[in-house]
Amino acid sequence: xxxxxxxPRHEVTEMGQEVTLRCKPISGHNSLFWYRQTMMRGLExxxxxxxxxxxxxxxxxxxxxxAKMPNASFSTLKIQPSEPRDSAVYFCAxxxxxxxxxxxxGSWLTVx
Amino acid sequence: xKEVEQNSGPLSxxxxxxxSLNCTYSDRVSQSFFWYRQYSGKSPELIMSIxxxxxxxxGRFTAQLNKASQYVSLLIRDSxxxxxxxxxxxxxxxxxxxxxxxxxxxxxxx
Numbered sequence: 001x002x003x004x005x006x007x008p009r010h011e012v013t014e015m016g017q018e019v020t021l022r023c024k025p026i027s028g029h030n031s032l033f034w035y036r037q038t039m040m041r042g043l044e045x046x047x048x049x050x051x052x053x054x055x056x057x058x059x060x061x062x063x064x065x066x067a068k069m070p071n072a073s074f075s076t077l078k079i080q081p082s083e084p085r086d087s088a089v090y091f092c093a094x095x096x097x098x099x100x101x102x103x104x105x106g107s108w109l110t111v112x
Numbered sequence: 113x114k115e116v117e118q119n120s121g122p123l124s125x126x127x128x129x130x131x132s133l134n135c136t137y138s139d140r141v142s143q144s145f146f147w148y149r150q151y152s153g154k155s156p157e158l159i160m161s162i163x164x165x166x167x168x169x170x171g172r173f174t175a176q177l178n179k180a181s182q183y184v185s186l187l188i189r190d191s192x193x194x195x196x197x198x199x200x201x202x203x204x205x206x207x208x209x210x211x212x213x214x215x216x217x218x219x220x221x222x
Contacts, residue, residue, distance in 0.1 A: 033210065042214030043156070043200065056209060091155060093210075100146065101202075101210055103155040 002026070004104035006092050012110045018080040021107045024073055025094030033093040033101060034067055034077050043091070049075065082111045115139055118201050118213035126221050131188040133216050135201030138182065145177055146202040147186045150215065156200055160186065191220040 005024040013019055025032045033048040047057040049069045057067070064083070069075040079086055087110050095101040117136045125131045133147075144163050148156035160175040162168045162184065168175045174187040184203075188195055198215040205211075 035212075043212040045209065045211060048209065095210075100158055100161055102158070105155050 004092055004094050004102055006090075006104035006107050008107060009105065010108045010110075012112065013082055015083055015111055016081040017111075018078065019082045019086075019109060019111075021077040021079075021090050021092075021109070023075045023077070023092030023104060025075070025092070026102060027073070029094035029096055029102075030072070031095045031101070032069060032075050033091075033095075034075070035091040035093065035103075037089045037091060037106075046077070079109075082109075084111045087111050115211040116201055116203055116213040118199075118216050120214055120216060122217040122219055124219045124221055125191050127191060127193060129191050129220075131191045131195065131218055131220070133186040133188075133199050133201075133218070135184045135186075135213055136182055137184070137201075137203045137211075139203070139205060140179075140182065141205055142182075142203040144204040145175070145184045146204070146210075147173075147175060147184075148200040148202060148212075150198045150200060152197075156212075159199075188218075191218075193220045193222050196220050 007022045030051050034046040035043050037043045046059045047067045052069045067077045089106045089108050091103050091106045093101040093103045115138050147160045149159050150156045162175040162177045172189045176185045196219050198217050200215045201213040
């Protein structure tokens, strides 16, 4: 079975550019999570969706970040404009509601 | 106050010893509890889940939960060098929010 699929795996971009991270959850899972991981702050929950509906986006750092889930098999996390402090690993994860969550391999973002 | 607290370590144990990892959480409505292992450069992977008070054993791993004390732990028996990783404690709330601790770095010395 395919796990959570994220793209791109690695991205290096210049400050001010738009970054779009993509995620395909595990088929049949109805919850999707976006996390950001840094050495300083660990794994932070940015936003999560239940049945394609954003439930809690209080972890989104600021208006430069936005996330969408247009259907059950696809989600995007967008940063516009990007800043060096956005450099981190961004993980997408999915689950059945109130069950174990499974992570994708992450998108390693470097903003220079 | 963070929802989930862990000692960041690093924790070092000799090969064959018992490694003990601890986690406390602040939200009393937390429903489910998980331990994830993360190797450097990789994504977190589930080791154990526990939902009720007491111990749960799976091979060399034992998870312990005490809801009254808001405490969950992970014991690794007969530690191996391959167990060297960062261990993340996670709790989920009734609203399906999952919160992670910052992780404890474990090194098993051959």
